Amino acid sequence: MANHEGIHLNLKASPVKNYTGGVAADDIPDEMIHRIQSFMDARLAAQTTVLFKSWRRAWRTRPDLDFRDQDFPFPWIQFQAFARTTLQRYENRNQRINSFRLEMGTVVDHHLATELIVKAIRLGATNLTLRIRRTAGHIMYILPYEVLDSETLAGLSAHDCQIILLFGRKEVSWSNLKTLNLSHAFIYGDLFYDLISKCTSLEKIALDRNVSFPALFRAPRRLSPSCESKIKLLKLKSLQLIGLDRRDYIYRHELWPKFPCLKELEIRDVDSNNYDWTGLRICSPSLELITIYTYHNKIRNGAFDVPNIRKFKLVGNYLPQLDEFETSSSNREWKSDIHVQCYTFTASWFSSLSKLLIMLSPSRISLSVRMDSKYFPRKSVYSGDGGLPTRVENLSITGFYELCFSRFSAFLEALLQSCRPNCISVDTRFTGNVNLEALFQRLGYRPCETHDSSGDQQYLIKFQRI
Template identity: 20%
Template sequence: MKRTRRIARIERESMERDMENLQDRLSDLPDCVLHNIMKFMNAKHVVQTCVLSKRWKNLWKSSLNLTFDSSDFLWVPVFNNFVSRVLSCRDNSMSIHSLDFRRKGCIGPKILHEIMTYAASHDVQQFTINVNLVLKQDFMLPSCIYNCPSLKSLKLYFWFPYAFATHIKLPTSFNLPTLETMYIKHVTFSENENGCVEPFSSCNMLNTLVIDHCYLLNATKPIHISNSKLSNLTIRSFRGDGVTYEIALSTPNLSEVTIQGFPDHKLSSMCNVPNLEKVKIEVTWYESFPTNHVVLISMLQVFAKVKILTLSWKTIKTLNDLLSTSSFRTQLPAFVRLRTLKLKMKSFSTMSNMAVREMVEYLLHNSPATNVDVLKCCKCSTLYPLGI
């Protein structure tokens, strides 16, 4: 009995020594390593590290990465108060590498303005907003955020902002010289003093742009996407309030494009696109919408020099209808550089294999030897030459 107790005591003391050594090793790590650990934690958990030891008591105040997520809180006022307290207690001499603010449920613009102002004044590099913003009047983003010289990544996701017929307005031009990536959702573009809509031309380092469910205040004006560095562009359901309008591309280094959703826009290009590699047209057309053919032709004409082209089932069906009309048939471009055509087919479709093959053959009649890649039910068939 005594022997058993003695062994248990020795094991307990050994475990306590191991825990003390582990704590000492953790405390001996430099601040940069501990801050890197905090990078993978939400702000709530980062602040809670202050109870671990004296070493951690004020360490959270100099954290370079902040992630605010309302799902960690039961009550909205508690979450809003937590955000304000963290920002006010943080070491103001420290810059911010990334700030991510996610809010489930509705918020007003006041706290959003506070976060954006704080981020911009602390040289933020990566800034993400994902909120359901309820407005009683139009809201203009604080000028500090679109004039932030340190910003490299900007992601603005706004949900249901039109409940009160209001708009989240973007500036007529972004002055972000180091910005490389931009994602924007449910925001409104407007024209500048010269009557042009050209918001991205001053973003000299912009490489990736995603425009998702955005709105054009004056749908009679074309929006110009002008940027010499842009290589990756995604447009999802760019809406013009039911009016077909134009997007003019001036992007000579464009290499990859994705068009998704319900397109209400025609495309045009103001420059050559010699580096265009991949294009995906994965859209859902309005039934009996009169401009479907015009919109699709404008896309194909702009992307005529692509090397890899992916078409969704709805696009294939619309293209097949288009080819039945001689006036539209003559407007199709020649895909002189196309190497692979990918078709996303439904398992059960109303189009026969013969109709699909005739459509593909006509589409590629001026193309080089092209592989056709047929995808069904998320599974891809083997590549095979078209043989024409």
């Protein structure tokens, strides 16, 4: 029995009735079998060929090809023969394909990867997923010009490669490209001017730790009128930026919100030296989902004007400083999900938390706090800012060290001066021998049942405000 993505295959099962009520499962149309196999990885899908002749025939004519050299005991010999033979069969039958995934290492040169990619494009592949691993001592793979010149390409996911745009002298022909995913790519040209602005059908972009080398005159300090006009033509709905690089124009604060159709924005810093969050401004009438990961740098003087926000998620090591968070959404329409670390048990930290929650108080707030120090005092250092603590729907408390009762009690009391949660979840792995039930009862909370006892959930104890 094989089980993958909710699909169950019993290789010893007897024939079953097909979709027309016929006699044998061998009569299932190829299109239906292709659909089933598309939910599996290549190895599992290949195993279905032992079921019936129709399943083997469908496997040999599938429109979605997935080539990975790691599936072979001797990749350099067996993989070459398999990949070339498979594509040759499609060429001989003049059979079209829809998507092509290639994951392989380059041992001597890049000729085999280029040969397979070019053939896939000629066979009509509209979606490419490419991960060409670099061997030590060899240069990074260069994306073939046949990919850049494809006018039918709808989706491209390329990892560990070079894209040679010749600093604006090489034009791309991606007029139908809707999704673009680039990670660890070196781009010789301006990522925005020479690539993204030329793809007017783009709806989703994901950029992960890419390096762009724009010509000096193509990196203006302010948005130019020509840049504004290009942005207005784009249909971009989802933008994900990971490993922000302040050298690249696409990462500038004032660029993101100007996409007129943008609904989802995710930005992450993964390096302590490459991005400055100070003065972050996001003013967009279209944005509905904002996700920010700030692991190394703190947001200072941030301002958001997002009238149609539905969810704001922030994950980071530091509490952000927001000057304003403007929205016309009511508290029933949008949510805030805040995940922060607490390194220092100080009054200023809890005061910053209180100010952040007040700023987000029109939303339904979920707060997760991780205690990352065992050197907390045994007595609370915070007594609130004088006002009523902000209401929080759910509060989750986790940590790394086991704390004694007095330290955890002091932390909890300070936390409840900053917010007023309806439900609190505590990870018992870091609270040691603390009598949680007695402590929470004193603070006005009673235990409540947890229905999920799998994984990390089994260590959680939940309390409800009385």
